[in-house]
Amino acid sequence: MELLVSATTHNPRWLGIYALLVFAFLYLPILVLIVYSFNGGGVGGFPPHNFTFSWYRMLLGDGAMWESVLNSLAVALAAMAISLLLGIPAALALDRASFPGKAAFRRLVLLPLILPGIITGLSLLMLFVDMGMRLSLLTITLGHGTALISVATTDIFAGLQKLDRAQEEASLDLGANYWQTFWRVTLPNLRLPIIGAALLIFTLSMDEIAVSFFLIGRDNTLPLEIWSRLRRGMTPEINAISTVIFVFSLVAIVLWYRLRARAEGQPELGAEWVETAAAGS
Amino acid sequence: MFSRAYKTAVTVPPLLWVTVFLLVPYALLFCYSFWTVSPAGNIVHHWNLGNYRELLQVHVYFQTLLRSMWVAARVMLLALLLGYPLAYYVSFHAGARKDLLYQLVIIPLWVSYLVRAYAWKTILGSDGVLNTLLQYVHLTRHPVEFLLYSPFAVVLTLTHIYTPFAFLPIYASLEHIPRNLVEASHDLGASPLQTFWRVILPLSIPGVLAGATFAFVLSLGDFLAPLLLGGPSGIMISNIVVSLFGAAYNWPLGAAISLCMLLLVISLLFLSERLEKKWSFS
Numbered sequence: 322m323e324l325l326v327s328a329t330t331h332n333p334r335w336l337g338i339y340a341l342l343v344f345a346f347l348y349l350p351i352l353v354l355i356v357y358s359f360n361g362g363g364v365g366g367f368p369p370h371n372f373t374f375s376w377y378r379m380l381l382g383d384g385a386m387w388e389s390v391l392n393s394l395a396v397a398l399a400a401m402a403i404s405l406l407l408g409i410p411a412a413l414a415l416d417r418a419s420f421p422g423k424a425a426f427r428r429l430v431l432l433p434l435i436l437p438g439i440i441t442g443l444s445l446l447m448l449f450v451d452m453g454m455r456l457s458l459l460t461i462t463l464g465h466g467t468a469l470i471s472v473a474t475t476d477i478f479a480g481l482q483k484l485d486r487a488q489e490e491a492s493l494d495l496g497a498n499y500w501q502t503f504w505r506v507t508l509p510n511l512r513l514p515i516i517g518a519a520l521l522i523f524t525l526s527m528d529e530i531a532v533s534f535f536l537i538g539r540d541n542t543l544p545l546e547i548w549s550r551l552r553r554g555m556t557p558e559i560n561a562i563s564t565v566i567f568v569f570s571l572v573a574i575v576l577w578y579r580l581r582a583r584a585e586g587q588p589e590l591g592a593e594w595v596e597t598a599a600a601g602s
Numbered sequence: 603m604f605s606r607a608y609k610t611a612v613t614v615p616p617l618l619w620v621t622v623f624l625l626v627p628y629a630l631l632f633c634y635s636f637w638t639v640s641p642a643g644n645i646v647h648h649w650n651l652g653n654y655r656e657l658l659q660v661h662v663y664f665q666t667l668l669r670s671m672w673v674a675a676r677v678m679l680l681a682l683l684l685g686y687p688l689a690y691y692v693s694f695h696a697g698a699r700k701d702l703l704y705q706l707v708i709i710p711l712w713v714s715y716l717v718r719a720y721a722w723k724t725i726l727g728s729d730g731v732l733n734t735l736l737q738y739v740h741l742t743r744h745p746v747e748f749l750l751y752s753p754f755a756v757v758l759t760l761t762h763i764y765t766p767f768a769f770l771p772i773y774a775s776l777e778h779i780p781r782n783l784v785e786a787s788h789d790l791g792a793s794p795l796q797t798f799w800r801v802i803l804p805l806s807i808p809g810v811l812a813g814a815t816f817a818f819v820l821s822l823g824d825f826l827a828p829l830l831l832g833g834p835s836g837i838m839i840s841n842i843v844v845s846l847f848g849a850a851y852n853w854p855l856g857a858a859i860s861l862c863m864l865l866l867v868i869s870l871l872f873l874s875e876r877l878e879k880k881w882s883f884s
Binding site for chain 1: 608623624630722840844
């Protein structure tokens, strides 16, 4: 009940209790998931009994699952590269150039984040099929890379707005060319937004399923592998792999906060794109 | 300060890429919706309104769309009912724990969508955690069957997934309210309830609108939660699209439904943007 103590003047007790209940609602399923990954008796059944590591042992020996993890890692890294390689220039363009259709471009880039994934997935499916491309991890990568350009663009654009223009001007005045200025002044200054965007793109891609669902070829990504197993039946092995991923995400978040707190001390990862998408919709 | 060459170099590559991989695909969706499929299973590039006529004539499409909107509306309401008080509490009453609590709302966003839907399935099933718990404490003797494979399960799961999405913009708008406005209202003799009702709530409307739009739009197009937890009565419009692109093999009709969904979503976004502008005080 520590939550109920407050620093401000008026603090109705029921509000604190309500907040506590909402937190319980948000965390209960995650807790159940983790607890039952150690449950010898399977995914259901109360109370949990027979504490065991056997689901994790089973997971370790599960070749197909790890193959899908490797596929997902490859897709996420490649998608991250695509989104950054296009998102950085796009942010520079939005910040510094004026071109016909600029407002439309900005909205178009944001669409995949705001639209239900099925619409973007189907549209890309039609494109790839009409181009005669065979569906594979490559088509998924192109899909993720394109859909997540928005994350890179909005994060880096926000960073550019805070950037001190005088530094770039000084660099140009002192005889550096544009390329040198970009490489030695602009990019180092954008380090944090770029790392933040990269992490977020990586995580979103690792978890993406709605777009991948339509672009999948023979090789599964991790979410699609989990999906295909869920259709066959539930096994605590899925609890185990989910717990492993959850722990890795937590480590990533903590690392990111420490990095960011050291640099400026205003951690908001994961929030910017929701807010930007909301503001730019 | 930046030369023309610089501007061209940063503008052209993203513009080209986005045109090929976003604009053209969305345009293709539009085109397909006016084409047909031959009995042999080929796409016939013959422009006509047949798909849209079918959508108007076969009631199941419209009924399913309405049902999906009803599911999305319930998710939206619940996400606001859970998200708003939480955002209000964290923004105004959390004191020193404000940052921590904020992060605690964000963390579930990092847990895979699929995994959270699956977690609810393990909780709600007939031999799931909830049912065995109810029998364990002798509240029921037989499993409660309506929990899983129903629209209820879909609404509950989507609410769980989209509550943090509703929370974020609301929290952002609450954080932007100048605190001296709230103090002034107190000083002038308003009760806490009046202050909330007359000052805080109106100023947070843009955040509420953004959060509501997010929750509604994203749950409207969902097809995985219904497949996993919905059962026959929980089918949503996107499930029909998925089957048209799969076993039923009628891409043009599926494209027509998707395009209707796209137009519905874009008009909602447009409407919400207009309302947000109207309500923002700056």
